[in-house]
Amino acid sequence: MKHQAYQSTGFSLIVGAFLVIVTMVMHPSGGSMERILSISKTITITHALAIFSLPFISFGFYGLTHKLMDTRKIAVLAFLILIFGLIAAMFAALVNGLTVPYFLGDYAHRLEENREVLGPILNYSFALNTPLDYIFIVGCCLAIVLYSISILMTHTIPKWLGYFGIIFGIFVSIGALTGFVFTSLTGFRIVTFSIAAWILCAGFFVMRTKPDAT
Numbered sequence: 001m002k003h004q005a006y007q008s009t010g011f012s013l014i015v016g017a018f019l020v021i022v023t024m025v026m027h028p029s030g031g032s033m034e035r036i037l038s039i040s041k042t043i044t045i046t047h048a049l050a051i052f053s054l055p056f057i058s059f060g061f062y063g064l065t066h067k068l069m070d071t072r073k074i075a076v077l078a079f080l081i082l083i084f085g086l087i088a089a090m091f092a093a094l095v096n097g098l099t100v101p102y103f104l105g106d107y108a109h110r111l112e113e114n115r116e117v118l119g120p121i122l123n124y125s126f127a128l129n130t131p132l133d134y135i136f137i138v139g140c141c142l143a144i145v146l147y148s149i150s151i152l153m154t155h156t157i158p159k160w161l162g163y164f165g166i167i168f169g170i171f172v173s174i175g176a177l178t179g180f181v182f183t184s185l186t187g188f189r190i191v192t193f194s195i196a197a198w199i200l201c202a203g204f205f206v207m208r209t210k211p212d213a214t
Helices: 003-026 033-038 040-067 074-105 111-154 159-177 185-207
Strands: none
Touching: 003 040, 003 185, 033 040, 033 074, 033 111, 040 074, 040 185, 074 111, 111 159, 111 185, 159 185
C-alpha cells in the first residue's frame, strides 16, 4: 500500500472509533414498551451511528492488516474474524435499534390491547440481540488479540499497543470465566470503550506510516 492509502485507512479507523464512542455515550438504557417509545428517536440515532461506523472501521482495519502483513498472515485471520463480529454488530443494531422502535411506533396508541402479542415479539428480539452482542464482543476481542500478536512479531507499530490488546483480551477472558455480564449496558460500554480506544490508537499509528515504510 502507498503512504496515502495508510493515511486514509488510519483516518478511517479514527473516525470509526470516534463514532463508536459517541454511540456509547448517547446509548440509552432500555425498559418497558412505554420507555422504548419515549426514547425511540435517541435509540434510532445512536444505532444508526453504530451502523454508519462499521464501513469506516472495516476499511481502516484493511489498512492495518496490510501494515501488519507477514509470512504467517495472522493479520488476515484477524481481519476475517473482525468482519464476522462487525456483521453481528450490524444485525444487533438493526434489530434492537431500528426495527423495534419502528415496530412499536405502529402500536403507540394501541399498546394495552396488543400487549400480550407485542410482549413475546419484543422478548424474542431481545433474545436474538444477546447472542449477536456476544459474537460482536468475541469477534472484536479475538481479532484485537491476533492483531496485537502480529504487532509484537512485526515491530511495525509500537509494542505497547500489542501488550495493551493482549492484556485487554486476558481481562475479557477473566470476565467471561467469572460470569461478568457483557450484554448489560454497563458491561457493554466498558468493553466497547476499550475496543474503541485500541482502534483509535491503531488508527493513529497507521496514519503515521512513513513513505519509506510502505
